Amino acid sequence: MSGAYVWSRHAVDIQYGLGPSMEPELPNGCLIIIDRMSRSFRKHRRGDVVLLESPCKSRGETMCKRILAIEDDAVKINRVQQPESVQVTIPKGHVWVEGDNSLVSVDSRHFGAVPKALIRGRVLFVVYPFDMFHRVNR
Structure with missing residues (x-):
């Protein structure tokens, strides 16, 4: 039991998709595999789909x-609340995140850049529903 806990806490985890903000890449209610281990040694890249607090x-x-x-x-x-676009420089230790389905996503457009410390892992695969199994692309 403790080995499974350590594995899911620090290596990989399985979680249900969290709403419609990442559709169609992550359908609402899908089952996803999260890579938690690489956050310790791999830099976050533009295009990565991440699980974050x-x-x-x-x-x-x-x-x-x-x-x-x-x-x-x-x-x-x-x-969201401003009619004109603005230029923002992302501060050190932060990333800018947005949902693929921008009409329903609450993301950095609402709350600004996010501290990298809030990132819990990178989404690797959609594994359920089975007919939608795929590797999540950058």
Whole structure:
């Protein structure tokens, strides 16, 4: 039992998809495999789909989003409440994340750049429903 806990806590984990914000890549309610181990030695890359703690909700609530920008990137964004786009430079130790389904996603357009410390792992595969099995692309 403790070996399984250590494996799921530090190596890989299986989790249900977390809502419609990453559709169609991650269908709502799908089963996904998370790589938790590589966060210790692999740099986060633009395009990675990650599982992270929500920066604006109670501790422990998680979300899946795609990294669009990494530290020191300058990005032009359209914030939800602002009609004009603005340029933002991502601070050190942060990433900019957005959902693929931008119409329903609550993401960095709402709460800004996210500390990398909130990232819990990288999504590797959709494994269920079986007819949607695929490796998650960058």
